Amino acid sequence: VILHEMAHMWFGDLVTMAWWDDLWLKESFADFMGTFGNVGATRFKDAWITFANRRKAWAYRADQLPSTHPITADIRDLQDAKLNFDGITYAKGASVLKQLVAYVGQDAFLEGARRYFKRHAYGNTRLGDLLSVLGETSGRDMTAWSRSWLQTAGVNALTPQVLLADSRVAELAVLQEAAESHPELRPHRIAVGLYRLTEGGALERYARVETDVEGPRTVVADLAGAEAPDLVLVNDDDLTYCKIRFDAASLDTLLEHLGDLTDPLARALCWSALWNMTRDALLPARDFIALVLRFASRESDIGVLQMLHAWTHTALDRYAAPDWRETGGALLAEGALRQLRAADAGSEHQLAWARFFASTASAEPDLALLKDLLDGTASIEGLEVDQELRWAFLGPLAAHGVADESVIAAELARDDTASGKRHQVRCLAARPSAAVKAQAWAQVVESDTLSNALVEATIAGFDQPSQRELTAPYAEKYFAAIDRLWQERSIQIGMDIVSGLFPALQDRPGTLAATDAWLAAHEEAAPALRRLVLEARDDLARALRAQERDAQAG
Template sequence: MPGDNLTRVEAQERRALVSVDSYDVTLDLTTGAEVFRSTTTVRFSATAGASTFIDAFTRTVHSIELNGAAVDTSAADGVRIRLDDLAEDNVLTVVADAEYTNSGEGLHRFVDPVDNEVYLYSQFEVPDSRRVFAVFEQPDLKATFRFTVTAPAAWEVVSNQPVESRTAGEGNSSTWVFKTTPRISSYITAIVAGPYAKVESELASRDGRTIPLGIYSRKSLSQHLDADYIFDITRKGFAYYEEKFDYAYPFEKYDQLFVPEFNAGAMENAGAITFTETYVFRSKVTDAIKERRVVTILHELAHMWFGDLVTMKWWNDLWLNESFAEWASTISTANATEWTEAWTTFQAMEKSWAYRQDQLPSTHPVVATINDLEDVQVNFDGITYAKGGSVLKQLVAWVGEDAFFAGVAAYFKKHAWGNTELKDLLAELEITSGRTLTEWSKLWLETAGVNTLRPSFETDDSGNFTSFAVLQSAAPDYPTIRPHRLAIGLYDLRGGKLVRSHRVELDVDGERTEVPELVGMARPDLVLINDDDLAYAKIRLDDDSLSVAIEHLKEIESPLARALVWGSVWDSTRDAETAASDYVKLVLGNIATETESTTIRTTLSQLLLVARQYVAPADRAKTIEKVGSDLWSLAQLAKPGSDAQFQFVKFFAQIASIGDHVSALRGLLDGTVVLKGLTIDTDLGWELLEGLVLNGAATSVDIDAALEKDNTANGAQAAARARATFATSEAKVAAFNSLVDSDELPNAIVRNTALGYQHVNDPSSLEAVVDKYFAALNDLWKSRSYHIAETLIVGLYPAPLASQSLVDATKAWLAANPDVPALRRLVTENLAGVERALAAQAADVR
């Protein structure tokens, strides 16, 4: 990585010297395609005579003026500007040229291939407002911000605050002046500019204000924007949060902007939220994606209070920022929208992510040690989001939902526009709940790892329990045994359904917890530990319950209970306790009638991984063939037009492997094979074509023809993915070289090329890139921005090989490169996935 890191010690030292009052930022976006002019005036106080630095990523610094005196531009090194002999009150003005990016960091520039229009948007979290203006880049140096932007007159320009004035300039330009923001952190400021199409509305806040609402998208996508639905979800979120937080929306407007080539799902810029434009649905999407969009909208809205109004002092509390939004968006989705099974989705998607992340060698406590910015970047992970959200759910149960919301409301009132630490929130929750949270925090937030819970019981000759206990274990490296509040469900087959006949709720603590309430009861067909998903823990089924699940999971009526069983067997398969072939049997035998879209999507994704990497290598090809054939059969039998039918076709296209599969794909694509209720729209057409490419049944000419019909950003990304999917060593090397030899490709093309590169049924084509991969790692880390480097280091790792030789090569690189912690973490996580696959393969042979 470039020399752009900031350590916590540096931030603390700077915070001790400096307090920032305001920024006045003027940007000229009419200076060409590579750079823009950035003029920043900062007013701040400091310890008299002190020296410090301000962050500024620049191509050229034209002038620096401090307290009326010129500072030699040699004080700027392109990353920081040295500031010496400060006064008690200071005014600094920096005039510089800053660079547009194509990496989704800083001020991203995109040219729409449909109409050649230019679109810009900013993305500043974690440390990238410094790519646009000179700034003290740390969250606890809050200030007010006033933005002035010159841009083409035909554009829309959006920032955090409403427009104060707009004047015509030279040529076809205009200058927008935005109202001054409240005191906020630099990472949630925003600039979005371009000929965006805009839809306007408004809502009434609880304090009587009218809040203007805006939704923006590229002109070429605007006909697909379902603005009315997005406004409806937004209004429901406002009403829910303003009531539960007992605090009116803290900003003056609420714009939601769908922007191209975005790296994440969304970003909580104050009053100007940016979203990935994949949430503008130009083709049919699964219900899982529709629900995810709702959760994301409500996630970012929750941040307006938790994160924007009240902000963490340093990034070690990033987890609290994101975990709160995860929990809040899930409970609001479940209680305020039509997506009432949101907690089932949370279990199927978020918790599975958390359990996976918590078992990696890089796992860490929820409250992580964040020494510098590189630590922050790699900690945007399943611990920060999903485990944290799960733990907060437990905290809500521990203190009570009403007490939790009351504590949060008091926290917002007490710390509005300030910076806080975890202890500040816990202090308010202790007051409203009357509970002491020190021990809870120590066990759940300050230790790493996930516990495993399993039933242990004996029965008499009549089949009644004579003893029942819950056993708890922990990974040897993370041996903490924790208290859990959970339920145990007993399920019996009755009238063709697997129904819960009894439930007991209890506290589990220690390595063995007796459950006397179950002694004397008849042993059921299936025992489900952690029924209703109250606890954060992996759960195991006893052998007989697993056998029943494999045959009858589909007959469980509760979607949440089904999700828990799906997750339990997936965990035990990953841990090489359940044979991979049994997991395949479970999925193919029970997925047909699953009703929850996210459960289907998550489970089928796991099925494909199991078929390709977890089954015994000798059985891989026949397993892939069976999965493909069964998915095609499921698609043909599914209800016409259903979400399940749509998903079965999509996953069939991903794993098609034999001539009959190719014929089906080609028939769907050319219209000679028709499934009632299924429309082959543009995006599904690309997926079918990629399946043909995977099998050598389509050529580059076919990809070019598809791109000519779909000459859009989405089309270019799909074409890049398809080209990287060709199943030859030459194609994989070409895809690898296209990403490594040049840094000119934008982030979305990089990401999709990496997806196609890893799309294989026979992984042997990736053997040619193993040595090239390890040879390139250090240069990639040093020369690319963080998000691009991470995409390449994870996306180009030839994980599908899942071989001992890949393990050996990875360990050799790690042994030879001990000094780059963040890079080593990514490589170590790659290695852990392969080692887990090898253990699963060995278990499947037995």
């Protein structure tokens, strides 16, 4: 964050984009330079790992929504500008800049940046101003590159195609696909890595080739004759922006040996690829959860582990077949507690597992343990139950009816701060009561007295995966209220309400039909409002497809 904001002294302040269409000229560059500077100038050498696993996940989701847009977006008004501070402008833009560095070379990229600042210091620029200097320094055709990468939307999928003969690679090709809605096939500068299992059980890279991929099929001639791999990783080292796919043999290897990958960036890329497969209903949600239960404990990077925990919640709450959720939740709670007890005392991994265990706890013994940890009658070696962790434990206790209003009030007395107030409001709204839900709804939707932060906290407490029946009546109310709310509230609170209260947990075809009915009846609604509803609809449709796939696995 610090390096990102420092980068704005150059990208944004010294040279400023002429209009919001080129918002990326400051945000994408700052996002890229924040990570580039982290790796190059600080002790945080693993920053590209977190970028590959966490930051790019934001981009991949945004780029597959119906609201996706080119990195150089068409900004018509200030509502558009507000909404386009998004995963495309930040994370996809930064990812494409990393690809640009691979495409033109780091020296040419940095020299281009120097010339750009010298020519345009204290002035305003557009896309063409940057491309002209990069063309000078690299000798590459930046016009074609820009059209493919900056002026079209969507994400490509790259899949290895491996032909073997006598335990050798006869031919290895990379297949490129694009969605029907965004059919652009792009030029990719990638590294292809070949991995094999060693006698000691490690999964290690033994060959790597950089190549340019163009069109639907590219043969990687330099890998012909290599020993047969157990795993082929296209986009090794994360040079380009794409969804990684696997051939059948590589996928089989990962399902059994993901934790044996010795390179942390390769592991992060494989986790990301498997998550994208889950989102695309190519991998059953329960299989992804099984991978997390089996291999997440071997993940060395804390950012990747935290991302795995977040994805696992989505897999269980949104993508798993409804009749398997209870089983999956019990497996996750059991696995999380096991890893919490096994983690190194006082480590950040222990803290991450403690938070994950709390968020999965629902059975009486697990809730009792959380209560005892709060009371101090139980302890886990090395685990400091500080104020933030106390609130993390109290949330599920409130949601499952174990902690009442008086307990929550006592916790606020311990932490009478702005942060404590947000936690208290969230916990109050999380209680499993029809009256509580009615009050929370009224505070957010029917009155306008809460601050932005408390609106967000109330919404976070209102919608609990374990309380689908309690919140079901509010689906119809949501569609009746959002048009009025969008007109009456500020842009930020309107965004929080429209996105946060969408009945995503009422994940059935009827909710999808109700969303379509609202969209059909509100074709003249504010474009920004329609965009938010379309995005929520897309997430719901994706969840239903994933649930159908997971049910087939059962």
